Amino acid sequence: MAKQQGKEEKKVKEYKPPKMCPKCNSRMAEHADRFTCGRCGYTEFKKK
Numbered sequence: 001m002a003k004q005q006g007k008e009e010k011k012v013k014e015y016k017p018p019k020m021c022p023k024c025n026s027r028m029a030e031h032a033d034r035f036t037c038g039r040c041g042y043t044e045f046k047k048k
């Protein structure tokens with residue numbers, strides 16, 4: 001992949017707030033296609 005020049009200042013990352021578990025209200029871990037809660041095991045699949 002070629003590196004583009006002159007774009008070093010425009011590195012705005014989209015801020016995504018962490019998903020909270022609806023069951024125990026703790027932060028959920030994000031995976032490629034789902035969110036999982038490490039506390040209670042709740043899993044929520046991403047919709048596309």
Ligand SMILES: [Zn+2]
Pocket residue numbers: 021022023024025026037038039040041042
């Ligand atoms: Zn939970």
